[in-house]
Amino acid sequence: MKCETVFQLEAYLDSEEYFHLSKNRISQKKEIAHHCHNYFELFWVVDGTGIHSLNGQQVNLKAGDIIFMRPNDMHSFKFTSTKEHLLIYDLAFFAKDVKWLKQRYFPEMNRFFWSEGPQPAMQRLDKVHVKNLSDQADRFLEAPRTLFFLDRILLTVFELLHFTNITEDTAPYWLQHAVKLFNSEKSEDNYKEGTLGFLKMCKRSNAHVNRTMRKHYGVNLTQFVNRSRLSRAKDTLATTNKNVKEIAYELGFNDVNYFHKLFKASYGVSPNVFRKKSALVF
Numbered sequence: 001m002k003c004e005t006v007f008q009l010e011a012y013l014d015s016e017e018y019f020h021l022s023k024n025r026i027s028q029k030k031e032i033a034h035h036c037h038n039y040f041e042l043f044w045v046v047d048g049t050g051i052h053s054l055n056g057q058q059v060n061l062k063a064g065d066i067i068f069m070r071p072n073d074m075h076s077f078k079f080t081s082t083k084e085h086l087l088i089y090d091l092a093f094f095a096k097d098v099k100w101l102k103q104r105y106f107p108e109m110n111r112f113f114w115s116e117g118p119q120p121a122m123q124r125l126d127k128v129h130v131k132n133l134s135d136q137a138d139r140f141l142e143a144p145r146t147l148f149f150l151d152r153i154l155l156t157v158f159e160l161l162h163f164t165n166i167t168e169d170t171a172p173y174w175l176q177h178a179v180k181l182f183n184s185e186k187s188e189d190n191y192k193e194g195t196l197g198f199l200k201m202c203k204r205s206n207a208h209v210n211r212t213m214r215k216h217y218g219v220n221l222t223q224f225v226n227r228s229r230l231s232r233a234k235d236t237l238a239t240t241n242k243n244v245k246e247i248a249y250e251l252g253f254n255d256v257n258y259f260h261k262l263f264k265a266s267y268g269v270s271p272n273v274f275r276k277k278s279a280l281v282f
Contacts, residue, residue: 003036003074009092017145019093021137021153026050026077027085034076039092040113041069042157044125046134047087051078055119061086064130066161068113068121071095089137093150101154112158129160171216175209178202183228191229192252195221229253230266237275244271 012020025048026032034053044066052059052067054075061077069075077086098113106114115121125133136156143149171179178201182190190197195206198221202209210221217224229251236247245256253259263271 003072005033005035007035007037007039009037009039009094012092013145018097018147019091019145019150019153021089021091021140021145023087023089023137023141025085025087028079028082032077034074036072036074037069037092038071039094040071040098041090041092042113042154043067043069043088043090044130044133045086045088046130048085050084050086051080053078057119059122064125064127066123066125066133066157068115070113070115070120073120089134091137091153093154097147097150098154101151101158105158112161123161125160133157133160172212174202174204175212175216179224182225191225191232192250194225194229194252198225226262227266230263233259233263233271234267234274237271244275247271 009020024030045061045063047063049060049062052061052075054067055073058078079085102109102114106112110116112121133156137153140149140153178198181201182198184190190201193200199206199209204212206221213219213221213224219227233247233251236242236250237244240247242250244260248256248259251259253262260270263274267274269277
């Protein structure tokens with residue numbers, strides 16, 4: 001299929017700029033013609049629904065979709081009614097400026113902009129990651145269009161998609177809220193109360209909470225509480241001079257030997273060895 005309309009990135013940039021970043025609302029009132037381009041383009045959907053006509057296929061888009069467009073990919077957007085729209089962030093940049101990122105960080109990878117299939121790479125972000133990525137992009141909307149800020153944006157995206165386990169949290173709101181509250185910054189009292197404290201936050205029976213916890217997080221309530229306690233213990237060991245026994249008691253472990261056993265099972269070393277490895281080198 002021949003592309004008759006080719007968008008040129010130079011038309012959107014000043015002579016010393018390296019990328020274009022924008023936040024746009026697309027609808028029937030603001031449709032974009034079928035086109036290809038001479039640049040890489042990354043966009044993600046924040047809100048709304050619509051149809052992405054992409055290399056001869058029709059793809060339904062919704063909030064959370066992130067697409068890695070390559071030069072010469074052909075696309076446009078369509079809407080079935082005046083009520084439909086897509087709110088997107090869009091990043092466009094020259095092919096040469098992403099080449100070194102692959103050479104340096106992802107030499108063996110064929111994902112993201114470097115996929116070789118007939119369709120460009122596409123992934124789904126959950127609501128939390130969409131918000132985090134969009135918040136980062138908002139910071140750069142008014143930033144100078146330099147290579148420094150282009151790299152900042154792209155590395156943020158690559159880190160999110162390559163190094164983060166992106167799974168949508170489908171747990172019911174009451175459980176998500178309890179997890180967040182239990183692991184809040186001032187959570188020592190929560191950790192001391194342990195499973196009983198967590199159940200109070202849920203306002204559900206022990207059996208119901210355990211069933212729901214296993215279904216959505218793959219662990220039972222006791223395992224979740226201990227995992228949260230150990231994560232806080234690890235941070236406390238690395239950032240304070242409190243002794244191991246004090247940390248264990250503060251987090252609700254009345255048996256210090258049991259704390260040592262769980263810590264080593266989780267992190268492969270004892271609390272004292274972990275602290276030594278985390279010590280400052282200056």
